Amino acid sequence: MTVCKKVVLRFGAEIVDKPIIYSLIKEYGLIPNILKAEINPHKEGYLVMEVTGENEQYADGVEFLHSMGISVDALDQEVVWLKEKCTQCGLCTGLCPTQALIMNRPSMTVTFDGDKCIVCEMCLKSCPAKAVALNF
Ligand code: SF4
Ligand code: SF4
Known part of the structure; x- marks a missing residue:
């Protein structure tokens, strides 16, 4: 089943130069659409995006983000x-x-x-x- 979720990613300064979007696309087959971003190499950053992909790939992608120390919260409120x-x-x-x-x-x-x-x-x-x- 294909899902499209709006999520916010929050991460520390040590993550800023990591190719997380590239990994979501290439390794997990997800299609991220970035809606807002604040990425400052010296501060905590955030990304708001819609992510489209198969349910299982989405779950694997979120697990990957968590393993990188990135929090992922659904924007359903x-x-x-x-x-x-x-x-x-x-x-x-x-x-x-x-x-x-x-x-x-x-x-x-x-x-x-x-x-x-x-x-x-x-x-x-x-x-x-x-x-x-x-x-x-
Ligand atoms: S009352 Fe609440 S919403 Fe209004 S300015 Fe103060 S903190 Fe912000
Ligand atoms: S929840 Fe409140 S503090 Fe956070 S981004 Fe929205 S308006 Fe700003």
């Missing part, structure tokens, strides 16, 4: 920002790795761009007003 609850404290904007939640200047108002969110849940853990939530 999304974060919603509850504007009416937000106190505009800005705490989450300093933690959000993708600038999905930002503090706009000079108005000093917080806005949320769901297309940039990788569901890392940092904002959920930090928001004192419970103004962000998971939508399954």
